[in-house]
Amino acid sequence: MNDWKKLAVATALAWCAVCAAEAAAAENPTPRVNIGTECTEGLKQQKISFVHVGDLHANYDPVNDKYSRIRAFYKKTKSENPYTIFTNAGDDHEKGSVAEQLSQGAASQEATFAMKFDVRTIGNHDFAWGEKHLLDFSHDPHSIVLLSNTRYRGKDPGGLGAVEYGELQAGCVRIGVLGLISAPWNELDKSDQISYFPTFRTDFNDAAVVRKIVQAHRGDVELMVMVSHLGLDVDLNVAAEVKGIDLVLGGHTHSEPGVRRVNKTIVLQPDHYGDGVTRLDLDFNLADKTIRSYRESRNLTVDLADIDQEVHQTIVDIATRYAPEANKVIAYLEKDTDSKGIAETAAKAGIHVHQADAALLDPKLVFHTTWPKGGLTQQSMLDAYRVERQKPNTPGANSQYLMEVDGDVLQQMKEQQPDWVYAGPIAPDGKTIYKVLVNKPAALNISLFFPRGAAYKSITFASETWWALDQYGRYRTKQRRYMDSDATPSQLK
Numbered sequence: 001m002n003d004w005k006k007l008a009v010a011t012a013l014a015w016c017a018v019c020a021a022e023a024a025a026a027e028n029p030t031p032r033v034n035i036g037t038e039c040t041e042g043l044k045q046q047k048i049s050f051v052h053v054g055d056l057h058a059n060y061d062p063v064n065d066k067y068s069r070i071r072a073f074y075k076k077t078k079s080e081n082p083y084t085i086f087t088n089a090g091d092d093h094e095k096g097s098v099a100e101q102l103s104q105g106a107a108s109q110e111a112t113f114a115m116k117f118d119v120r121t122i123g124n125h126d127f128a129w130g131e132k133h134l135l136d137f138s139h140d141p142h143s144i145v146l147l148s149n150t151r152y153r154g155k156d157p158g159g160l161g162a163v164e165y166g167e168l169q170a171g172c173v174r175i176g177v178l179g180l181i182s183a184p185w186n187e188l189d190k191s192d193q194i195s196y197f198p199t200f201r202t203d204f205n206d207a208a209v210v211r212k213i214v215q216a217h218r219g220d221v222e223l224m225v226m227v228s229h230l231g232l233d234v235d236l237n238v239a240a241e242v243k244g245i246d247l248v249l250g251g252h253t254h255s256e257p258g259v260r261r262v263n264k265t266i267v268l269q270p271d272h273y274g275d276g277v278t279r280l281d282l283d284f285n286l287a288d289k290t291i292r293s294y295r296e297s298r299n300l301t302v303d304l305a306d307i308d309q310e311v312h313q314t315i316v317d318i319a320t321r322y323a324p325e326a327n328k329v330i331a332y333l334e335k336d337t338d339s340k341g342i343a344e345t346a347a348k349a350g351i352h353v354h355q356a357d358a359a360l361l362d363p364k365l366v367f368h369t370t371w372p373k374g375g376l377t378q379q380s381m382l383d384a385y386r387v388e389r390q391k392p393n394t395p396g397a398n399s400q401y402l403m404e405v406d407g408d409v410l411q412q413m414k415e416q417q418p419d420w421v422y423a424g425p426i427a428p429d430g431k432t433i434y435k436v437l438v439n440k441p442a443a444l445n446i447s448l449f450f451p452r453g454a455a456y457k458s459i460t461f462a463s464e465t466w467w468a469l470d471q472y473g474r475y476r477t478k479q480r481r482y483m484d485s486d487a488t489p490s491q492l493k
Contacts, residue, residue, distance in 0.1 A: 031144050031166040033118065036082030039172035043286055046171050049081045050280045054089030054229070054251025055272035057125065058096035060111045061379075062316045063327065066274035069301045071115055071308035073277050081281075083170040086116070088143075089251025089270065090123025090181065090229040095386040096273065098378045099322035101464070105129035107322045109137050114314040116142040121179030122150075122162055123229040123252065127196045127392035131156070134196075138162040146179025146227055149209045154199030165213055167221065172286050176221040178213050180206055181229050182252055185390045187397045187440045188448075196392050206234060207241040214244040222289045223282075225249060232260075232269050239265035246291060247282075259296045266294060276300045329375035331473025332489040334482040336373050339366040340421065342384050345483055346465050347423040349472030350400045350437040354462045358424025359437035360413055365398040365465075375491070376483070378470055385465040399464045401443035404457040407432045412451045437462060 051074040060067045078084040092112045093100060099107035105128060112120075120143050127134050131154065138145050139161035147162035168175040183193045183204055193204045203209050210226065218224055225247045228235050232253040239248055239262035248267040257278060260267045270278045277299050283292045319326060337345070340363045347359035367386045387396035405413070407428030413436070414422055428434060442449040443459050450456075462468070476483050480492045 031163060033144060033166070033168050035085055035118065035168050035170040037171060043172055045292065046083065046173055046284050046286060047081055048170055048173060048175075048223070048282045048284055049077055049084040050087055050247070050249060050268075050278075050282075051077050051084060052087045052089070052249045052268060052270050052278045052280065053274070054249075054270045055091040055123070055254060056088070056096070056112075056274045057091055057094055057272070058100035058108045058111070059274040060097055060099075060108075060315050060318070061326070062312070062319050064301075065307055065312060065315065066301045067111060067115060067315060068307035068309075068312040069304040070274065070277045071311045072306040073279075073299060073304055075308065076306065077279055083173075085168060085170065085175075086118045087227055087249050088112075088115070088117045088120035089227055089249060090121045090179075091125045091251065092123070092137075093128050094125040094388055097323070098326040098382050099318050101382065101387060101466075103322040105133045105137075107318045109133070110318055111315060112137070113140055113142065114311050118142075118168065119144045119146065119166070119177050119179075119227055121146040121227045121229050121251075122181055124182050124184050124196075124392075125388065127184065128389040130393040131197050131199060135160060144168075144177065146177060147181060148178045148213060149180045149204070149206065150196075150200055150202045152200055165217060167217075173223060173284055174221045175223040175225055176217045177225050177227060178210065179227040179229070180209060182231055182234070184392055185388075187390050187394075187444055189388075189390070189397060192391075206230060207238050210238055210245065211242045214242060218244045222284070223247065223291075228252075232267070235267050235269075236260065236262055239263065239267055247280075249280075257298050259294075266291070268296065271298065271300075274301060277304075323378070325377075326379045327377050329377055330470065331376040331477050331483050332491060333371055333373045333376060334485045334487055334489070337371040337484060339363055339368070339370065341484065342366045342369070342371060343421040344423065345472075346385065346400075346469055347421050347437070349468040350462065350465070351423060352475065353468045353471045354400070354402060354437060355435070356402060356437045356462075357434040358410060358422070358428075359400075360417060360424075360442075361400075361421045361437070362417070362439050362442070363419075363421050365439055365441075367398075376473060378466075381469040381473065382466045385469070387464055387466065395440060395461050396464050397440055399440045400437045400462040400468060401440055401459060402462045403436055403438065403443060403459045404433055405436055405455065406430060407434060409451065409454040409456070410434050410436060412454065416450055439465075 144166040145162040148164045152160035183191045229252045235250045254272045343363035390397045408430040410428040
């Protein structure tokens with residue numbers, strides 16, 4: 001080939017590469033958002049404030065009004081410093097609200113969008129309601145949504161709204177942001193390093209993912225921030241391994257909130273369940289582009305007097321539409337009830353609702369709570385058996401499953417789990433087939449909990465435990481009976 005032809009081919013190939021790069025950049029442009037006013041020339045130092053939450057877990061309701069208080073705190077901080085950034089480390093779904101359950105996640109999406117975060121990442125519990133809901137949830141009209149270690153390979157025309165990387169311009173300081181998610185969890189409450197759905201691919205080599213993004217963008221920004229749903233230990237490890245991260249705004253761990261320092265990286269862990277909101281102020285030296293100092297303050301939502309009226313009204317509307325009876329008394333207890341007593345009531349509820357012959361339930365799956373005597377609401381029942389749909393888009397990890405076994409196997413099951421709560425025949429007949437309720441972990445992992453080699457048939461999902469309690473409570477009230485005794489509540493006399 002002549003030299004001029006070689007040059008022409010090389011030029012064409014180079015041009016094609018440029019075109020491909022430009023096409024890719026046009027298809028996935030870096031989102032950029034302005035925070036506060038423009039840069040003031042001659043300024044030597046600028047304060048940047050972060051208002052950060054994580055693991056809110058659908059803890060919105062018109063009574064406690066945590067979301068409204070958090071949003072009001074952010075607005076107050078922004079009135080003091082226009083360069084204030086509102087961030088969320090993910091896990092906005094599950095556990096907290098009846099509306100979350102009855103709407104199959106739609107209520108939590110509305111509540112999250114109403115908060116108008118500047119930047120947020122996706123948490124493992126945000127995959128709870130399936131691919132379609134997750135994709136919708138990733139298209140936030142107000143926020144840069146980050147998911148740096150996950151790619152979507154499905155055919156939904158809207159695609160994934162979360163991005164690998166974004167930038168904020170806060171006055172004179174350009175800030176790069178990235179965000180990573182942890183691995184999903186299974187019904188045994190153990191982490192599985194597998195992708196959430198077949199159409200998603202997650203890279204769990206966290207340090208390598210972060211290093212690649214930092215190397216690509218560190219030269220373009222003055223601050224590099226990771227909004228993380230990896231957990232505190234992983235955040236600390238990544239901060240130790242990867243140079244160039246200035247700040248990690250964490251979540252996922254549900255540990256004691258506070259700030260740690262790893263080399264030059266500030267690692268912040270917030271409150272969870274909306275119990276608190278953390279403010280972090282950075283004094284940034286514009287001359288040498290370094291953080292001169294920082295101050296952190298934890299603010300309990302119960303102590304915050306101000307509420308945001310727009311968010312408050314959204315929460316009221318959500319409660320009215322999706323869960324109008326969440327705080328209505330629907331059943332009664334004669335005595336104070338501990339976690340074992342709650343499990344015993346759940347066993348009776350399951351037997352009644354699902355027409356089972358027996359129930360064998362693990363009291364450790366009660367969510368660290370007690371019931372005081374008196375009235376019970378839907379929310380009381382969900383608080384006792386908070387739903388974690390593990391694996392994602394499957395029934396909750398404390399839900400009830402039905403199986404069929406003969407009496408001999410049932411007796412062996414009882415003997416193998418003597419600390420569990422049992423309701424059913426005291427001496428099962430060996431030739432009789434019984435329909436038995438067990439919790440999801442045991443139903444899907446029989447050999448870990450019950451005798452090996454026995455015959456277990458027709459293992460099927462029955463219901464979430466809180467829902468069985470709800471139905472049983474209404475039935476007992478209709479019969480003018482307490483849930484825990486056959487006496488008539490004074491309220492029904």
